Amino acid sequence: MKSSERTEEQVVQELNAEERVFLKRVLEIERAKLHVSAYDATDDLLAVVKEILP
């Protein structure tokens, strides 16, 4: 995985629609909980996965 020539936008574009939504939600969740070092994201992320792929 050599990314020197690739851009973040390219990486995002290569994902399908569901994956893009999931990526955005994952980062939103992680960012909102950055201050809680003991945070276990599994359940929140699982809920998002089930919402995107019911």
Place this chain on the structure above:
Amino acid sequence: MRLHSITLNNFRQFKGEQRFDLSSDSIKPVTLLFGANGAGKTTFLNAFTWALYGTLSQDMEQQQRLVTDSVWRSTPMGDSAEVSVEVVFEHEAQHFRALRRARVRKESDHQSPASPEVALWTTNADGSSEIVHAPQEKILSILPRSISRFFFFNGERIEKLVEKSAYSEVQQDIKVLLDLQQVERALDHLPKLDRKLTADIRKHGGDKASEIQAAIDAFRERESTHMQDLKILESDLATLNDEREKVTELLRQHSTFAPVQQQRDAVTEQLALNRRALEMTLKERANLVATRGFLAFTDDLGEATSAMAESLYQRGALPAPLKREFVDQLLAEGRCICGTALADHTEPWKHVTEWRQRAGLQAVETAWQRLRGQIEPMTAARVDLRDLLGQIVKRIGELRSLVSRLEETKSELDGKLRNSRLDDVQALESKRIDLDNRHGEKQRRIGALTAELQRIDKDIEQKTKERKNAEVTDELAAKARARSDMVQNVRKALSEILEIRSERMRRRLDAELKQVYKSITYKNYIPTLSEGFELSLHTDVDGVQLPVGKSTGENQILSLSFVAAVSKLARELRQERRAEGEPPEDAGTYPIVMDAAFGSLDQNYQEAVARALAQMAPQLVVLVSKSQGLGKVVAELNPYVSHLGVIEAHSSLSSTTEEDIELRGNAYPYIRHAETDYAQLKEIK
């Protein structure tokens, strides 16, 4: 983060409640506060870090004396005195109010250490206030403590920022600032999620899919163990690096052996450069041989081809006297060039058909001509290749002998230090060698682990593909597989995003730093931020980069340049469109609060640094004394100042000479006599 105001209450010499407005905009981002020596500039700077993190800088003496002395004296024994600092700020479109306070119970004339508590509120869009339940953690996520040293600092001690030992820590925290930490956290959390999702495949996926899933799980297990080991090794490596640097620094400062160490530094640097150049030249040679090496063997081939063509010409076979295409045309038209009709299977038809076998093909002739045309340029290319190879081989020879000379010089210098008769030098050198060996060993292990992780990554990818094709009849298992595939793909994308962001960030920070540094200094020094986030300073002597021994002044300029570059880049990076979607308007904005802002810099440097910071920092609070600030600094900063203030020093000393400060054409109290000692914040409108 944009500061709106600070309110101090009985905090050190700031008696009673004192508020200072700090709100500013992008046109006038500067708050300039004047204060005499001892008036409370350092305390004012510390009020921010105390409110946010509960710490005071090491240069603050008598740290337990938080409550203003006169307030403490007037507090009856058994009662409590309150001390607090409130900072109101805005971060990514949210308003926050951070309040740290302590109640100190008076049991003697001396203050005992206080236990301050922090509280944090956020204001919602409808104006309602909400308490943040993990206040300290939230503050740390907005601005990590070690990063705060970039934004709240004492100019006179800022050179400590660029000490090598500061960097391993800073590298980690800079990730938050530049938006990398949430990506790392997501990469930590997604495998757990995947494990939960794939439980259904293991249970109901059928023989094949379950088996594949079990194999993936085993790989993941190994991956996670290796990742943990890698983190430990990397931190060990950083520690060893710091220790080695400290030992080398001691040798650099040694009264007798400093010149030897300096010479060794220069030789080591040159050796590394030339080894790199040799490696590149060897690669260049390999590349040349791989792409054009065949030309060397075409000498006979060219000659043989020429001879063959020549003989064909001599025999009249080339150019072909009769073209097959022409005969075909006669046969198709049914008439010979002499006018005889060529009816199928007649005697004249048979005769012309026989010509066809003897005639040459146009395409073959063209090919021959082309081939002939290539023989000559091939000879030229062969000569060119020989020349080029000759040059490269010469360069390799020169570099090899240079490397070997430098290795000898270095060994000689190593020997001088190792066999020194001075015990301390010998001990330091032994320690350095030992650290060097341990460092090398850790590096090798990191290399091996990284390679193993790459292999596991490929294996997982392969197994995931196999899983995709495996037959799954159970509906739950099929759903789990689709979900896991989505998580896997996003995880892969995130690790690539992390790589892209980290490398881009370092390169841009390096470029920014070079530019800022160049705008400040008149010297031909070039700062470099390495892949390991280490800052070094070089000078270019006839194309060779040599390390520069940095003086305190140079380190201060380097630090200030770094601060300005980090501040600018944090904003730029966060403003860009990224996987998270549109960023908030003030994303990546952080204030800079500087005490003794320009330290001991020369006047011309003060001017350049003031200009660079005023232009680059989105918000700047500068604390200066009359002597530091009234010259060129004020002239440079004045167009950008939104709040101008004085920390009035009040002294109980009867012999105090009262002093004023002249600002914007008016005189304001600077030092005053009073019954008690305290500081008073005054804004000048």
